[in-house]
Amino acid sequence: MQDWLKVAMPKGRIYKQAASLMREAGYSILEDEDESRKLLIELPEARMQFIMAKPVDVPTYVEYGVADIGIVGKDVLMEENRDVYELLDLGIARCRMSVIALPDWEPGTYPRVATKYPNVASQYFRERGQQVEVIKLNGSIELAPMIGLADRIVDMVETGTTLRENGLIEQEVIFNITSRLIANRVSYRLKNDAIQKLCDRLQSQIQLTRS
Ligand SMILES: Nc1ncnc2c1ncn2[C@@H]1O[C@H](COP(=O)(O)OP(=O)(O)OP(=O)(O)O)[C@@H](O)[C@H]1O
Ligand SMILES: O=P(O)(O)OC[C@H]1O[C@H](OP(=O)(O)OP(=O)(O)O)[C@H](O)[C@@H]1O
Structure with missing residues (x-):
C-alpha cells in the first residue's frame, strides 16, 4: 500500500459533494460512506485509501504527509496556514x-x-x-x-x-469560500503521475458541471 494515494476526505458538510465529484471523476467512493463509523476506506482498483477526517484536521494530515492529498474548505486553509500545495478549486460547498x-x-x-x-x-x-x-x-x-x-x-x-x-x-x-484540493509537497513530486491524473479528471468534471 506504500505507493497508494492517500486522500484525506472531510467528514460532515463537504463530504457528500466531494464524494460525488470523486465518483463522477471515476473513483468509486460511496456518497454515504460517512454514515458508517469506518475511518479508513480502501479502493484497491484505484490504489487509493481515503482517510475520513474532521475538516479542520485535513491540512495537518497533508502537511505531515500521512495523507498525500486532501479536500478542505478555503476557510480552513486560511485559518490553519499549513505548508501545503493548493492544486484545484473544486467549486463545491460554497459559502x-x-x-x-x-x-x-x-x-x-x-x-x-x-x-x-x-x-x-x-x-x-x-x-x-x-x-x-x-x-x-x-x-x-x-x-x-x-x-x-x-x-x-x-x-x-x-x-x-x-x-x-x-x-x-x-x-x-x-x-468567498469553496473547497480545494491540496497536496503534500513531497508527495506531489513522488506521486506526481497519480496526483496529476486525479487533478485532470476532477478538472474535466468541474468544467462539465459548469457548462
Ligand atoms: N453554512 C456553512 N457553514 C459552515 N461551513 C460551511 C457552510 N457551507 C459550507 N461550509 C464548508 O464546510 C466546512 C465545515 O464543514 P462541517 O460543518 O461539516 O465541519 P465542522 O465545522 O468541523 O463541523 P462541526 O460544526 O461539527 O464542528 C467549512 O470548512 C466550509 O468550507
Ligand atoms: O447562512 P446559513 O445557511 O444559515 O449557514 C451559516 C451557519 O452555518 C454554520 O453553522 P453550523 O451549522 O456549522 O453550526 P455551528 O453553530 O455549530 O458552527 C455557520 O457557523 C453559520 O452559523
Missing part, C-alpha cells in the same frame, strides 16, 4: 466568511469579536488598523452579539438563514 453585527451596531471603545477563526479575524482587523479583542468560540457564534459577549462576529454565511432568524446583519464579506 463566505463575513463580518456580522446587530443592526444597531456602533463602533465601541473596547470592541470584541467572537469567531471560530481567530487568525482570519485578527488579520482582517489588523490590516484595517482596527484594534479588537478576538474571542475564540467553537460553535453557535451568532449568539455572541445577541447575549453581549462580543460586538461583532466573523463567521460563515451560506443561505443567510441563521442571520435572518437571529436578526443579524452581514456588514462585509471577507472572502
Whole structure:
C-alpha cells in the first residue's frame, strides 16, 4: 500500500459533494460512506485509501504527509496556514466568511469579536488598523452579539438563514469560500503521475458541471 494515494476526505458538510465529484471523476467512493463509523476506506482498483477526517484536521494530515492529498474548505486553509500545495478549486460547498453585527451596531471603545477563526479575524482587523479583542468560540457564534459577549462576529454565511432568524446583519464579506484540493509537497513530486491524473479528471468534471 506504500505507493497508494492517500486522500484525506472531510467528514460532515463537504463530504457528500466531494464524494460525488470523486465518483463522477471515476473513483468509486460511496456518497454515504460517512454514515458508517469506518475511518479508513480502501479502493484497491484505484490504489487509493481515503482517510475520513474532521475538516479542520485535513491540512495537518497533508502537511505531515500521512495523507498525500486532501479536500478542505478555503476557510480552513486560511485559518490553519499549513505548508501545503493548493492544486484545484473544486467549486463545491460554497459559502463566505463575513463580518456580522446587530443592526444597531456602533463602533465601541473596547470592541470584541467572537469567531471560530481567530487568525482570519485578527488579520482582517489588523490590516484595517482596527484594534479588537478576538474571542475564540467553537460553535453557535451568532449568539455572541445577541447575549453581549462580543460586538461583532466573523463567521460563515451560506443561505443567510441563521442571520435572518437571529436578526443579524452581514456588514462585509471577507472572502468567498469553496473547497480545494491540496497536496503534500513531497508527495506531489513522488506521486506526481497519480496526483496529476486525479487533478485532470476532477478538472474535466468541474468544467462539465459548469457548462
Ligand atoms: N453554512 C456553512 N457553514 C459552515 N461551513 C460551511 C457552510 N457551507 C459550507 N461550509 C464548508 O464546510 C466546512 C465545515 O464543514 P462541517 O460543518 O461539516 O465541519 P465542522 O465545522 O468541523 O463541523 P462541526 O460544526 O461539527 O464542528 C467549512 O470548512 C466550509 O468550507
Ligand atoms: O447562512 P446559513 O445557511 O444559515 O449557514 C451559516 C451557519 O452555518 C454554520 O453553522 P453550523 O451549522 O456549522 O453550526 P455551528 O453553530 O455549530 O458552527 C455557520 O457557523 C453559520 O452559523
